[in-house]
Amino acid sequence: MANTAQARKRARQAVKLNAHNSSQRSALRTAIKTAQKAIAAGDKEAAASVFNNTVSVIDRIADKKRIHKNKAARHKSRLAAALKAMSAAA
Known part of the structure; x- marks a missing residue:
């Protein structure tokens, strides 16, 4: 344990x-997962947004x-x- 006031x-x-x-790292991971799910769902406009x-x-x-x-x-x-592969496949 810290011994001084500064520590x-x-x-x-x-x-x-x-x-x-x-x-902040958690928010980053959540945003990435949200984007991956939107791309997997197949709606191009929603995924782009x-x-x-x-x-x-x-x-x-x-x-x-x-x-x-x-x-x-x-x-x-x-x-x-x-996202590009999704739009090319559609």
Whole structure:
């Protein structure tokens, strides 16, 4: 356990920051799953709308450095490819 006042404060701050970061990562995962489900459902207009919202969430989380920019790009690329494949198959 922390022995100094400074260390106790840093421990308190770390708990708060961890909770905040965890909630943001959770929101990211939820947005990605929502987009995947919308693409799987087959409605192109709805999937495109959800995709745009998801890209916004991914960019926002990457800008805050909660995930690496390359990971954000990978997620966006995979979702875009799935959306494109869905529209090509229709």
